[in-house]
Amino acid sequence: xxxxxxxxxxxxxxxxxxxxxxxxxxxxxxxxxxxxxxxxxxxxxxxxxxxxxxxxxxxxxxxxxxxxxxxxxxxxxxxxxxxxxxxxxxxxxxxxxxxxxxxxxxxxxxxxx
Amino acid sequence: xxxxxxxxxxxxxxxxxxxxxxxxxxxxxxxxxxxxxxxxxxxxxxxxxxxxxxxxxxxxxxxxxxxxxxxxxxxxxxxxxxxxxxxxxxxxxxxxxxxxxxxxxxxxxxxx
Numbered sequence: 001x002x003x004x005x006x007x008x009x010x011x012x013x014x015x016x017x018x019x020x021x022x023x024x025x026x027x028x029x030x031x032x033x034x035x036x037x038x039x040x041x042x043x044x045x046x047x048x049x050x051x052x053x054x055x056x057x058x059x060x061x062x063x064x065x066x067x068x069x070x071x072x073x074x075x076x077x078x079x080x081x082x083x084x085x086x087x088x089x090x091x092x093x094x095x096x097x098x099x100x101x102x103x104x105x106x107x108x109x110x111x112x113x
Numbered sequence: 114x115x116x117x118x119x120x121x122x123x124x125x126x127x128x129x130x131x132x133x134x135x136x137x138x139x140x141x142x143x144x145x146x147x148x149x150x151x152x153x154x155x156x157x158x159x160x161x162x163x164x165x166x167x168x169x170x171x172x173x174x175x176x177x178x179x180x181x182x183x184x185x186x187x188x189x190x191x192x193x194x195x196x197x198x199x200x201x202x203x204x205x206x207x208x209x210x211x212x213x214x215x216x217x218x219x220x221x222x223x224x225x
Contacts (some may be wrong), residue, residue: 004156009154031211033212035215040122040217041217042119042202042215042216042217042218043157043202043204043215043218044215045212045214048211048212050211056211058212090156090157092156100159100162101147101149101159101162101204101213102159102213103159104149104156104157104158105156106154106155106156107154107155107156109154
């Protein structure tokens with residue numbers, strides 16, 4: 001069964017901390033994505049990567065950066081966590097952009113206090 | 114500017130009845146449309162898709178309809194079951210792009 005694994009289900013961090021969210025996929029997918037989900041706002045794209053070391057900004061990249069050193073791993077970095085970054089973070093991957101869509105991980109619920 | 118809109122934040126339906134979830138989009142270049150289902154504390158799971166060359170796609174109890182002239186997408190669930198209670202997201206993408214744009218979601222509650 002194909003999988004996208006996010007390293008933490010729940011995370012609590014302090015304001016100003018540097019936070020790393022890790023995502024690993026075992027499907028040899030080229031494309032990987034980071035979304036955040038907030039009530040009333042749906043899923044909003046933060047960053048995506050279509051190849052190793054390649055990245056593009058999504059709709060809400062401010063305050064975030066990403067790293068993709070290996071094909072299977074895509075990391076989201078909160079440079080200096082703030083309370084407005086409290087959210088559900090979802091990682092996804094896809095082989096090609098088509099009717100198969102994405103495979104999502106289970107999500108990381110991040111709370112910044 | 115929200116390119117994909119789900120104007121109903123929530124919907125309640127009696128078990129056994131039809132659930133109809135709606136989605137509107139603004140970009141006529143969108144070619145692929147998906148529906149995802151999401152339970153609390155889990156990632157979204159793919160439900161059903163349709164491309165712009167079709168106007169209907171069925172998979173068991175789930176049917177997606179596409180009206181290109183109205184830029185409108187709908188998901189029908191017949192019959193609805195309590196296990197269908199979840200948040201449903203529609204998503205759209207244009208040919209040759211890497212990403213899907215998601216709607217804000219509709220929370221479906223199926224009452225037993």
